[in-house]
Amino acid sequence: MNTYLRIVVRWSSIQNGAMTLLTNHLPDERQFEVVYAGYFDLLVQIAIHKFRVPDSEAETLAHDVLISYLRKSHDVIELRPWLVGAICHASRHYWRLNSRTVPTDAETDLDRADPASVRILDSLPDQLAAREALECLNERCREILSMRYFEGCTVIEIAERLGIKPKYAQKLIAKCLRRAETLYGEKGKMQ
Amino acid sequence: MSDHEKVVPFDRGQRQPDPARVAEFAATARKLQQEREGAAATVTRLLAETPYAEWPKLAQREELRNSGALDELSREVVSRVDRVPLESLAIAQLGTAVADSLSASSYPVVVLAQIRAQAWKDRGLALCYLARYPEALEAFDRAEDALRPFGTLAHDRAIVQFARATTLQEAKRYDESFALLGECKTIFIDHGDTRRHLMCGIAEAALLHRMGKFAEARTAYSDLLEQATEINDRSLLASIHNNIGHSSIELGDYTSAADHLDRAVRILTELGQPLHVARAELARGRMFVRKGDYETGIAHLHSVRQQFLKHNLVEEAGLCGLDIVEAHLLRASTIEAEAFAWQIVREFTAAQLNARAITALGYLSEAIAARNASVATVQHVRQFIRNLRKQPEAEFVATA
Numbered sequence: 001m002n003t004y005l006r007i008v009v010r011w012s013s014i015q016n017g018a019m020t021l022l023t024n025h026l027p028d029e030r031q032f033e034v035v036y037a038g039y040f041d042l043l044v045q046i047a048i049h050k051f052r053v054p055d056s057e058a059e060t061l062a063h064d065v066l067i068s069y070l071r072k073s074h075d076v077i078e079l080r081p082w083l084v085g086a087i088c089h090a091s092r093h094y095w096r097l098n099s100r101t102v103p104t105d106a107e108t109d110l111d112r113a114d115p116a117s118v119r120i121l122d123s124l125p126d127q128l129a130a131r132e133a134l135e136c137l138n139e140r141c142r143e144i145l146s147m148r149y150f151e152g153c154t155v156i157e158i159a160e161r162l163g164i165k166p167k168y169a170q171k172l173i174a175k176c177l178r179r180a181e182t183l184y185g186e187k188g189k190m191q
Numbered sequence: 192m193s194d195h196e197k198v199v200p201f202d203r204g205q206r207q208p209d210p211a212r213v214a215e216f217a218a219t220a221r222k223l224q225q226e227r228e229g230a231a232a233t234v235t236r237l238l239a240e241t242p243y244a245e246w247p248k249l250a251q252r253e254e255l256r257n258s259g260a261l262d263e264l265s266r267e268v269v270s271r272v273d274r275v276p277l278e279s280l281a282i283a284q285l286g287t288a289v290a291d292s293l294s295a296s297s298y299p300v301v302v303l304a305q306i307r308a309q310a311w312k313d314r315g316l317a318l319c320y321l322a323r324y325p326e327a328l329e330a331f332d333r334a335e336d337a338l339r340p341f342g343t344l345a346h347d348r349a350i351v352q353f354a355r356a357t358t359l360q361e362a363k364r365y366d367e368s369f370a371l372l373g374e375c376k377t378i379f380i381d382h383g384d385t386r387r388h389l390m391c392g393i394a395e396a397a398l399l400h401r402m403g404k405f406a407e408a409r410t411a412y413s414d415l416l417e418q419a420t421e422i423n424d425r426s427l428l429a430s431i432h433n434n435i436g437h438s439s440i441e442l443g444d445y446t447s448a449a450d451h452l453d454r455a456v457r458i459l460t461e462l463g464q465p466l467h468v469a470r471a472e473l474a475r476g477r478m479f480v481r482k483g484d485y486e487t488g489i490a491h492l493h494s495v496r497q498q499f500l501k502h503n504l505v506e507e508a509g510l511c512g513l514d515i516v517e518a519h520l521l522r523a524s525t526i527e528a529e530a531f532a533w534q535i536v537r538e539f540t541a542a543q544l545n546a547r548a549i550t551a552l553g554y555l556s557e558a559i560a561a562r563n564a565s566v567a568t569v570q571h572v573r574q575f576i577r578n579l580r581k582q583p584e585a586e587f588v589a590t591a
Contacts, residue, residue, distance in 0.1 A: 093342020
C-alpha cells in the first residue's frame, strides 16, 4: 500500500480502540450500573413515545442497547447521543420486523411528549417551581406553556388558539420549555 | 380552584427496570471487566511462545476463549495488518475460530453477536490487505449475518460496513463503496460518533482521488478540515493535510501541496510519529522530482531514506531508493541510477528480504546498465515489490 493510501486507510486503527485514547480508563462495574439506572427510563420512553414501540418490547430494546454498550464503552465518546442513537435505530428495526397493524392516531401522536422535553420538565423540582419558571419567560412562551400545563390544552387546541399548525405548536412548546429551564437555572444561580 | 390544583400532572413515572435484567447487566459488566484484565499479557505471551504455524491450535486454549482475549487478538490483527498481513490473517482466523466456538450461554445473545461480528470483520480486514477481496467480502457478510437480528447493533453494523466500503474501494467497486459510506455516515452521526463520521468523509474524498477526480477530492478534504479541528483529532487532521498535499501534487499546485505537507509534518512531529513524518516527507521529495527540481528532490529523498533505514525498514527504504533511481533516470544520470539500484540490491540481500524482490531489483540494475530501463521500468519493479507484501510467491515478469 503506497504512502497516500497508508495514511488514508489508517481507518483500521479506529476499528479497535484508537478511541481508547480519549478515555483514560474503562468505567468500573459500578459506573456501568449507574449508566443503566440513569438511562434505562429515558431509552424506554424514547422507544414508546417517539416510535410507539409497545411497552414490554421497549424495555427489551432499552436493555439490549445498554448491554451492547458494555463492549463498546471504551469506544463511545459521548454516552447519551450514542445510547439515544442506538435506541432510535433499534426501534426502527423493531418496526421493520413487526409491521404496524394499528393505524397511528395523529392527535394522540401530537399529544405525546417529546422525550427531550420530558427530561426538562423532570428537572424542575416541582410544579410550583414550574410556575416560577414561567415568570421568567417572555409573554408568548408564558402563554403557550400556561395553556399547555395550567389549562391542560392539547397541542391541537393550542395550535387552533394561536392560529398555527400543530407541528409548529409542538415545536414552540419544546422551545419554551428549554428556555424556561435555562432562565430558571440562571435565576437560581443569582439567588 | 387554586392555580396549583389546576396544574396538569405530567405523569410519566420513573420506569423501574426488571431486577432480573439489572442482574444480568451487572453480571455481564463484571464478567467483561474481569476478562479484560490480564488479557493483553496472555495474548502477547501465547503468540510469542507459539510457532506461527501452530497458531490455529491456540483456539483450544481456555485462556483465549473469552471476550477480553478476543479483543486483544483483534488489536493484534489491526496492529500487524500493515506490516505482516499474513500473520494478521492467521490471528484473525484464530479469532473467528474462538468466537464461533463460544457456547451460546457464555454471554447474552447481543454480546455474543458483537464478539463474533468483530472477529469476522477483522478477518475481512486482513484478507483485504492481502488483496483477497472476494474472501474479505464474504467475511464481512458473516459479520453482518451475526448482527442482523439485533436492531440495537446498528453502530456495530456500520463499522463492518465501513470496512466493507474500504474493501470495495480496493476492489475498484467505487460506486458501491460510495453508497455504503453514505449509509455509514448517517448511522455514525446518529450515534454521535463524530470521529468515524469524519473517517467516512476522508474515505469518500480518497475515493474521488482514486477515481482521478483530484480537484473534487481536494475540495472534499478541505471541507473536512474544520470538522477535524472541531473534534480535535490531530491524527486525522494530519492525514487530511497530507492527502490534500497529494491531491494538490496531482493538480500541479505545488505551493498548496508544500503548505499542506508542511502542516501534516508539523502535526505528526508533535504527535511523535517519525515514520508518518518520513512518509509525508517522501511525498514532498516526489513533488520536487515531479516539478523537475531533481537535485532538491534527490537530496530530500536521501534524507527520508535515512529515516527508514534508521528504523530498520529496509524494504521501505528500498522503495524510497527507487524514487531516487527514477529521479536519476529523469535527469539522464544513468551511472548514478545504476549504482544506486545496485546499492538497494545489496541492502535487500543483507536484510535477507524476499528473493523475488532481489531478482526484480537485479533485473532493474542490469536494464539500466544496458540502457534499456525507463521510468516505467522502475515503476513496474516498485509495484512488484509492493505487491509481494500481499502475494509473497508472485513471480517477477520483466517488461523491457
